[in-house]
Amino acid sequence: MVKKLEADFYERKDVVKIAKELLGKILVTNWKGITTSGRIVESEAYAGIIDKASHASGGRRTNRNEIMYGEGGFVYVYLCYGIHHLFNVVTNSKEIPHAILIRALDPIDGIGQMLLRTRKKKLDHSLTRGPGNVSKALGILTKHSGLSLLSDLIFICDDGGSYSKKEIAASPRIGVDYAGKDALLPYRFYVKGNPFVSGKPR
DNA sequence: GAGTAGATCCTCT
DNA sequence: GAGGATCTACTCA
Numbered sequence: 001m002v003k004k005l006e007a008d009f010y011e012r013k014d015v016v017k018i019a020k021e022l023l024g025k026i027l028v029t030n031w032k033g034i035t036t037s038g039r040i041v042e043s044e045a046y047a048g049i050i051d052k053a054s055h056a057s058g059g060r061r062t063n064r065n066e067i068m069y070g071e072g073g074f075v076y077v078y079l080c081y082g083i084h085h086l087f088n089v090v091t092n093s094k095e096i097p098h099a100i101l102i103r104a105l106d107p108i109d110g111i112g113q114m115l116l117r118t119r120k121k122k123l124d125h126s127l128t129r130g131p132g133n134v135s136k137a138l139g140i141l142t143k144h145s146g147l148s149l150l151s152d153l154i155f156i157c158d159d160g161g162s163y164s165k166k167e168i169a170a171s172p173r174i175g176v177d178y179a180g181k182d183a184l185l186p187y188r189f190y191v192k193g194n195p196f197v198s199g200k201p202r
Numbered sequence: 203g204a205g206t207a208g209a210t211c212c213t214c215t
Numbered sequence: 216g217a218g219g220a221t222c223t224a225c226t227c228a
Contacts, residue, residue: 044220053220064213082210084221101220132221142212175220 002026002159007150010072010091015098018091019045020170020189024162027105029138029154036113036138038105038128039161042190042197044173046088046099051187053179056097067146068097075154077135077145084132087140089149089156103131103174103188104196105138114138125195167192174198 046054076088114137
């Protein structure tokens with residue numbers, strides 16, 4: 001049994017809890033009839049204005065991150081280092097800029113399509129490891145920023161399969177050293193032992 | 203196997 | 216005009 005996550009899932013207040021619950025859920029994109037999907041095995045929470053690692057830190061509000069100030073259940077895509085498209089899920093309600101970065105997937109459907117997009121010849125652990133690769137494999141671009149996760153183009157669903165607490169681990173986030181002590185917050189969640197999880201603990 | 207540099211472009215100051 | 220929620224390839228051991 002597979003059901004799409006509804007708005008009430010994303011609009012809750014505890015972004016850290018949602019980040020943890022997203023592990024085991026299935027992210028699906030459906031561009032022009034081409035479907036690709038994967039189970040989420042790694043995520044990071046970005047807790048709004050009090051979180052120095054977030055784009056909305058200190059209440060910063062720009063054209064780029066405006067979508068984070070909207071309602072939960074929307075997509076925020078950001079281009080990093082001129083190369084990588086990073087895919088985020090916006091959570092909480094209006095004016096509260098919480099978001100969750102999807103860092104890794106376990107591929108399910110459309111693997112052939114993902115290989116084409118990433119120009120790989122065969123499936124290996126690097127296909128959807130790391131946020132840049134996840135977006136590339138699913139065909140997510142910055143122009144998709146602002147889409148609703150309640151649409152049919154891109155959404156997250158729950159097939160009843162989830163990971164137990166034993167299989168989930170928390171750690172500090174990756175690549176946010178500039179955020180000072182907020183970089184040490186255990187806001188990264190991942191599935192232990194999954195080969196798609198990026199494995200550089202800090 | 204580990205460590206480091208380069209790629210590359212949009213966004214904000 | 217600088218820098219970033221990264222990845223890959225290449226060097227060296």
